[in-house]
Amino acid sequence: MARIAFDRLAHAYAGGGGYALKPMDMVWEDAGAYALLGPSGCGKTTLLNIVSGLIHPSAGRVLFDGIDVTALPTERRNVAQVFQFPVVYDTMTVRENLAFPLRNRGVPAVAARARVEHVAGLLGLARDLDRRARNLGADEKQKISLGRGLVRDDVAAILFDEPLTVIDPHLKWELRSRLKELHRQVPVTMIYVTHDQTEALTFADRVVVMSEGEVLQIGTPEALFDRPSHRFVGHFIGSPGMNFLPCTVIGDAALLPGGERIALPRAYPVLQGRVELGIRPEFASLAPAGSQAGLPARLQRVEDLGRRRIARLDLAGQPFAATLPEGMPVPSEPRVALDPARLHVYADGRLTVGEG
Amino acid sequence: MAKPRDDRAWVLVLPVLLLVAFSALIPMMTVVNYSVQDSFGNNQFFWNGTGWFRELLDPATELGGRFFDALWRTLLFSALCLLIEIPLGIAVALTLPRRGWGVAVSLVVLALPLLIPWNVVGTIWQVFARRDIGLLGAAVNGLGIDYNYAQDPLAAWVTVVAMDVWHWTSLVVLLCYAGLRAIPDAYYQAAKVDGAGAWAVFRAIQLPKLRRVLTIAVLLRFMDSFMIYTEPFVVTGGGPGNATTFLSIDLVKLALGQFDLGKAAAMSIVYNLIILTVCWVFFATTTRGQSEAVQGTAQGAGR
Numbered sequence: 191m192a193r194i195a196f197d198r199l200a201h202a203y204a205g206g207g208g209y210a211l212k213p214m215d216m217v218w219e220d221a222g223a224y225a226l227l228g229p230s231g232c233g234k235t236t237l238l239n240i241v242s243g244l245i246h247p248s249a250g251r252v253l254f255d256g257i258d259v260t261a262l263p264t265e266r267r268n269v270a271q272v273f274q275f276p277v278v279y280d281t282m283t284v285r286e287n288l289a290f291p292l293r294n295r296g297v298p299a300v301a302a303r304a305r306v307e308h309v310a311g312l313l314g315l316a317r318d319l320d321r322r323a324r325n326l327g328a329d330e331k332q333k334i335s336l337g338r339g340l341v342r343d344d345v346a347a348i349l350f351d352e353p354l355t356v357i358d359p360h361l362k363w364e365l366r367s368r369l370k371e372l373h374r375q376v377p378v379t380m381i382y383v384t385h386d387q388t389e390a391l392t393f394a395d396r397v398v399v400m401s402e403g404e405v406l407q408i409g410t411p412e413a414l415f416d417r418p419s420h421r422f423v424g425h426f427i428g429s430p431g432m433n434f435l436p437c438t439v440i441g442d443a444a445l446l447p448g449g450e451r452i453a454l455p456r457a458y459p460v461l462q463g464r465v466e467l468g469i470r471p472e473f474a475s476l477a478p479a480g481s482q483a484g485l486p487a488r489l490q491r492v493e494d495l496g497r498r499r500i501a502r503l504d505l506a507g508q509p510f511a512a513t514l515p516e517g518m519p520v521p522s523e524p525r526v527a528l529d530p531a532r533l534h535v536y537a538d539g540r541l542t543v544g545e546g
Numbered sequence: 547m548a549k550p551r552d553d554r555a556w557v558l559v560l561p562v563l564l565l566v567a568f569s570a571l572i573p574m575m576t577v578v579n580y581s582v583q584d585s586f587g588n589n590q591f592f593w594n595g596t597g598w599f600r601e602l603l604d605p606a607t608e609l610g611g612r613f614f615d616a617l618w619r620t621l622l623f624s625a626l627c628l629l630i631e632i633p634l635g636i637a638v639a640l641t642l643p644r645r646g647w648g649v650a651v652s653l654v655v656l657a658l659p660l661l662i663p664w665n666v667v668g669t670i671w672q673v674f675a676r677r678d679i680g681l682l683g684a685a686v687n688g689l690g691i692d693y694n695y696a697q698d699p700l701a702a703w704v705t706v707v708a709m710d711v712w713h714w715t716s717l718v719v720l721l722c723y724a725g726l727r728a729i730p731d732a733y734y735q736a737a738k739v740d741g742a743g744a745w746a747v748f749r750a751i752q753l754p755k756l757r758r759v760l761t762i763a764v765l766l767r768f769m770d771s772f773m774i775y776t777e778p779f780v781v782t783g784g785g786p787g788n789a790t791t792f793l794s795i796d797l798v799k800l801a802l803g804q805f806d807l808g809k810a811a812a813m814s815i816v817y818n819l820i821i822l823t824v825c826w827v828f829f830a831t832t833t834r835g836q837s838e839a840v841q842g843t844a845q846g847a848g849r
Contacts, residue, residue: 244735265741277736279750290750291740338740 199250225394270339276331456544463538580811635718668780699789
């Protein structure tokens, strides 16, 4: 178990192409459940492989509990890693698979046996211990990969690289909740890489959102939803994502290009760059027919998501998603009411904190 | 929908049937025919029934004796070739570079012996190993070791086996290299995470993943070495004495040297059956485990 810290860490792959990871300082608290969320190619896996030592960063240091491990090879780092495609040692039984990391480290057979049985119990593999690993399904193979990490009682962190990619949808749910449960029983730092926000938000206490080699925000799922610190986070988290309207901010009011004035909860200084107003569809709803409140918009279509309905609108020339309240008929001349407390102002993509 | 049926289609198969008949069926039946007859000059044949076969399979007779001597020699030769070439091939494949310019260079160098005609391989070694002018032979004798493949049976064996290793290890290397390249990186990464050393990686990942190609390699090398003829014929001619007279060489001596068509035909049929049986047994035992694995995966996926 360990607190993992990055000190001015950066990485560029050989052969040019600039930074895969831009210079960053970061701390992963001991026993935290982190999700590393971002689109494909944003550097999530690179970051994970730097933690495990499969990749050596081109700059900066990696610290485990304050000790510099940057130069240590993977096998001496006490990290476990579960890969996208299940890796099991084909010719071995489940028991031998689980004991493999212990055998390689010279743990006595009696102690290893007890550990293996304990972990198999945690993972629900106890009945399969003497089966050949290659005869198991993908979900069980993934459990074995995870188990090979858990058997080591000195493990500092368990890293997951999109571990549920090849698992059937109905088993994904089960494995995810088992993982969550496991984290409660075995308090070890877990870092879970995914591009699926549902996976990230249900698994993690803290979600790290990345884009183009940069960490944009670290926060609880609530924080990412309520106060996305970057335009990308607002857009990437939530379905549909946050709405953005170009505007001019003067004091505590925003002016849309169409001339509409929107009162803001806070006053803002003079802002440079591209200024946008952000609001989640959940906090923008269509006003009842006849109401003169809110902003006029043109309705393009209505999506029924089952639990709620989303109106796709054209607001001042921008695409805009708003909630269509339950039971309300689709209005012919829709107006959008915004919850003022939920309005955020972004300058050049970054959240700007107002005063008051 | 029923497929249209036209019996005239059989006519289209006729050329192939004729070809196979002339190239395989008729020669083979001729051999079967010879094997049950005794031949004399002037094209006279006398019915001998299973006589040649009974004599062949009885080590006490002259024919059976030379047959079993040659058979053991051939089996020993195959065993030596497999024992050296398979481990050596795996070892070389493991040390080959996985990427970069070295890959192409190594593959070309390795492929060279495979591209040389067999009688040329024999000639190369025949000269290379000569004690008077051969680089190898003269060098070994220069070191004070008495080495003369034309007179010493042991030296002859060493030469013939070394030649086969030189000629065919590349095939094992190339097959294994292809097998190793097919292992996804995640396996090596997982092994690193699990703290596995090189030997543990080999035992847990590489060897199991090489099983399929090794099956093919062993099968090919067994068949080829068991049927070897050209290279030892060129180098030692089966000698000194009968020391390197393998089954194929003995067969040619019997058929074309002594012109004993009946005995030679019986011998070639038995020879053929041995190869078929060994290959079938070997293939059946090594692929049985794999078909179980396939069924297992199917079950696993179904659950």
